[in-house]
Amino acid sequence: MAVPKVATVWFEACSGCHMSFLDLDEDLVSILSKVELTFSPITDFKDYAFPELDVGIIEGGIGNEEHWELAQKLRKHCKILVAWGDCAVFGGVNTLRNWIPKAEVLRRGYVETESTVSGVIPNHEELPPLLDKVLPVNQVVQVDVHVPGCPPSAEVLAYSLVSILQGRTPILPNETLHFD
Amino acid sequence: MEAEHKTIKITMDEKELVVPDGITILEAAQRNDIHIPTLCHHPALSNWGGCRMCVVEVDGSPKLAASCVMPVREGMEVVTTNGRIVESRRTVLEFLFAERNHNCMFCPQSGDCELQKLAYELGMDHLTVSFSFNSFPTDVTSDYMITDHNRCILCGRCVRACAEIAGTQVLNFHNRGPRNLVGFDLNASREESTCFGCGACLQVCPTGAITNRYRTHYAVKGHSKDLKATESLCPECGLLCPTTSQVHDNTVIKIEGKLLGDGDRPDRGQLCYKGRFEVLKGDGKRLVRPMVREKNGTWKEEKWETALALVAEKLKSIRRAKGGEALFGLASSALSNEELLLFRDLMAKGCSAGHVGSLDGEHFKAVSKAWELKGEPLKEASWKMIPEADFIFLLGANPYKTQPILSTLVRRSILERGIPVALAGDMECMPPFATFQFPVKDEKLPLLIKAFRSEVAAAGKKVPPKSKGSSKSKEGAVDVSGLLKEAGLAKGAKKSFMEMVAAFVHSTHPLILVGEAVTGLKSPSAFQDAMKLALSKGLDSGNVLRLMVLKPYGNSAGAWKLGLSSNGNSKGKDSWKGGLLYLGHPKDLDSSVSADLGNLDFLGVISPYFPETLADCAHVVIPKPLSMESSGSYTSLDGWEIGFVEKILDPAEGVKDSWETLNSLADQIGFRHKFKTWEDLSKNAVKAIKSWRPAEQ
Numbered sequence: 001m002a003v004p005k006v007a008t009v010w011f012e013a014c015s016g017c018h019m020s021f022l023d024l025d026e027d028l029v030s031i032l033s034k035v036e037l038t039f040s041p042i043t044d045f046k047d048y049a050f051p052e053l054d055v056g057i058i059e060g061g062i063g064n065e066e067h068w069e070l071a072q073k074l075r076k077h078c079k080i081l082v083a084w085g086d087c088a089v090f091g092g093v094n095t096l097r098n099w100i101p102k103a104e105v106l107r108r109g110y111v112e113t114e115s116t117v118s119g120v121i122p123n124h125e126e127l128p129p130l131l132d133k134v135l136p137v138n139q140v141v142q143v144d145v146h147v148p149g150c151p152p153s154a155e156v157l158a159y160s161l162v163s164i165l166q167g168r169t170p171i172l173p174n175e176t177l178h179f180d
Numbered sequence: 181m182e183a184e185h186k187t188i189k190i191t192m193d194e195k196e197l198v199v200p201d202g203i204t205i206l207e208a209a210q211r212n213d214i215h216i217p218t219l220c221h222h223p224a225l226s227n228w229g230g231c232r233m234c235v236v237e238v239d240g241s242p243k244l245a246a247s248c249v250m251p252v253r254e255g256m257e258v259v260t261t262n263g264r265i266v267e268s269r270r271t272v273l274e275f276l277f278a279e280r281n282h283n284c285m286f287c288p289q290s291g292d293c294e295l296q297k298l299a300y301e302l303g304m305d306h307l308t309v310s311f312s313f314n315s316f317p318t319d320v321t322s323d324y325m326i327t328d329h330n331r332c333i334l335c336g337r338c339v340r341a342c343a344e345i346a347g348t349q350v351l352n353f354h355n356r357g358p359r360n361l362v363g364f365d366l367n368a369s370r371e372e373s374t375c376f377g378c379g380a381c382l383q384v385c386p387t388g389a390i391t392n393r394y395r396t397h398y399a400v401k402g403h404s405k406d407l408k409a410t411e412s413l414c415p416e417c418g419l420l421c422p423t424t425s426q427v428h429d430n431t432v433i434k435i436e437g438k439l440l441g442d443g444d445r446p447d448r449g450q451l452c453y454k455g456r457f458e459v460l461k462g463d464g465k466r467l468v469r470p471m472v473r474e475k476n477g478t479w480k481e482e483k484w485e486t487a488l489a490l491v492a493e494k495l496k497s498i499r500r501a502k503g504g505e506a507l508f509g510l511a512s513s514a515l516s517n518e519e520l521l522l523f524r525d526l527m528a529k530g531c532s533a534g535h536v537g538s539l540d541g542e543h544f545k546a547v548s549k550a551w552e553l554k555g556e557p558l559k560e561a562s563w564k565m566i567p568e569a570d571f572i573f574l575l576g577a578n579p580y581k582t583q584p585i586l587s588t589l590v591r592r593s594i595l596e597r598g599i600p601v602a603l604a605g606d607m608e609c610m611p612p613f614a615t616f617q618f619p620v621k622d623e624k625l626p627l628l629i630k631a632f633r634s635e636v637a638a639a640g641k642k643v644p645p646k647s648k649g650s651s652k653s654k655e656g657a658v659d660v661s662g663l664l665k666e667a668g669l670a671k672g673a674k675k676s677f678m679e680m681v682a683a684f685v686h687s688t689h690p691l692i693l694v695g696e697a698v699t700g701l702k703s704p705s706a707f708q709d710a711m712k713l714a715l716s717k718g719l720d721s722g723n724v725l726r727l728m729v730l731k732p733y734g735n736s737a738g739a740w741k742l743g744l745s746s747n748g749n750s751k752g753k754d755s756w757k758g759g760l761l762y763l764g765h766p767k768d769l770d771s772s773v774s775a776d777l778g779n780l781d782f783l784g785v786i787s788p789y790f791p792e793t794l795a796d797c798a799h800v801v802i803p804k805p806l807s808m809e810s811s812g813s814y815t816s817l818d819g820w821e822i823g824f825v826e827k828i829l830d831p832a833e834g835v836k837d838s839w840e841t842l843n844s845l846a847d848q849i850g851f852r853h854k855f856k857t858w859e860d861l862s863k864n865a866v867k868a869i870k871s872w873r874p875a876e877q
Contacts, residue, residue: 095281139310174301174302177300178300179290180287
């Protein structure tokens, strides 16, 4: 059997889920030896040519147009799409801004921050525009496996990934669920 | 009653059960350890059937039934869990999560939330519906609670608690459909509303919609599983409400009432703003080291031994120079019976002090004289008699200020039993509820009582009070209209007044609640009139008066019964000269007392906080633990019971308790009291209070 190809992406989130995955320590070696990690914040290798993937993993909510497009591409090229963490599953802490108009959020963040002197809202054609609201991934594309938690523990992340690699659909035991 | 004894047979999850007829399916399941998830249901509240979390399948019917409201029936077959039941519950749960902001990672209730627990229990790992992102207001106006409608699931527990437990009906559903929310009064903020801040809604709220203003921050409170619970009583006002305090890292995180009932208490486990919130407020920086005021007026930290030796030395030298009469002991009536007794003995016997009293002792003077009107000691009415009263007269009393739970009991009596309630004096405590209202200034209250008494005597052909001689013949001739006018009431008040008299005359179990405004009057005649008014309706069994005194402090009854009556300043401003030792919290000192403490040769203070108001006149300040940091017995408001309050926290670093401090002073003064241990002291205090008779005063 060919080595399964896996990619992970980091959308609107703190990267805590990736950090939690790194918490697997030596078990990480055994998992990574069974897969081919194509592009990921961990490898910092960006391959937007998009090979056909077996597993795509998304950390973070859909917060800007780049996230939106990448999510569509991932869906198209992945056999199984996984949402990691509360931000990808529910929108997470980023949804705090969903109750505030976008213009106000940008002004507060880039201009009115206490430590900012003559701040400017970044505006360049290469910068992806922010969406009005950050959305959970499953409101943009279909998601096959949800792993909530802020962050999910390393064990839970490993359990879900290993199950997928073994051809099973992981169902997290209720006692491992947590939203905080 | 019969229905309760009759049993029927039902089948639940293929188990044959024998259950009492008339109970709900949920109750039947709970009695047989079968778990059905619930959300809007709360065992202390009426059933609602609103959330559909407890749905079950009955007799294979395609429509699921809410088990919390459906009664059992002979031969009923119930299935509590199967695929479609779980699917239905999870769908409801998803709708609840999607409707408002239920993102756990920025909610103060996370880890202690029933909605969250259900999501875990039902394996809700994502939502299949989209979020609404509707915005609702957040009410941060109250000093005690934050109400975030974005976290609300409209289960209605708070609405029911407000009506059924607190008896206020402040909370209710406002608006319709997706804009539906729980509002206060007619769309007021919590602060502007008639909310009494009891926190019953907070305690029953399953989510983070109503949260405590104190200690709810995630960083402070820790996870609910790390909390240590201590069962105790609240010593704040004399009602000794049972509490459960949750402690984390020597900090009280929350204090909850026993909503599921506790013995014969009629309060249904409600707590009040004092016991639930005020005690969590910090009063500034704690005093942990003794302080001594130097000659130039600055305060300096001192060693315990040195400071205590200084206090003892001052007391001794004043006694040597001017005699014991120049020494005074003053205690706050918020202290435990043990502290009060130990302090009394130290000052009275050890120092032969001229006077040992309590801050609110003045109130007792009026009361003690009246106590023996019938020639034998009368027992004050118990607050537990309120639910049986058929007429309540609040006379110069503001239970909201002194004993907040009493105001609940009175309000519930109006709402649930429709009894007439008359209010004279301060109108603040229950404006929309009382049948008769007489907004009379404190000093005019005697006129109103006089008019009331004489009209009752005239109206009732029933026996007028057997007053000892004097005004009996004149009573018929009292000019009621004149008295009411003089009391400052409008002309129309006469009609309402006469209706009140009639209601009182017709009542069989009236109760008169007398407050500080009357007991604090210079002349005791108003209180005595109130006593006679109560006596005119006869005594309740066991020589119990139909009158009770709403006392100002948590252990006033104990302080009074231990003989700490007047504050010793009866001769006016200049009588406090020589030396005075104050034991108690600085917040208990009102300005009239602290203003009179300026002319002393020596003023010692033993207190948990530095007494800012006495910074210019005190000489030595010794730290003491807070009531939460020591155990002790407290006497109930009516004096009928004694409750033991547990130590909930360890004292602030290095602070010696009153037993150690007062014993050290006694040793240095050369006084040996008879109590060998704290337990021995406690026994003696309880004995002294229980054997108290008015004649001793």
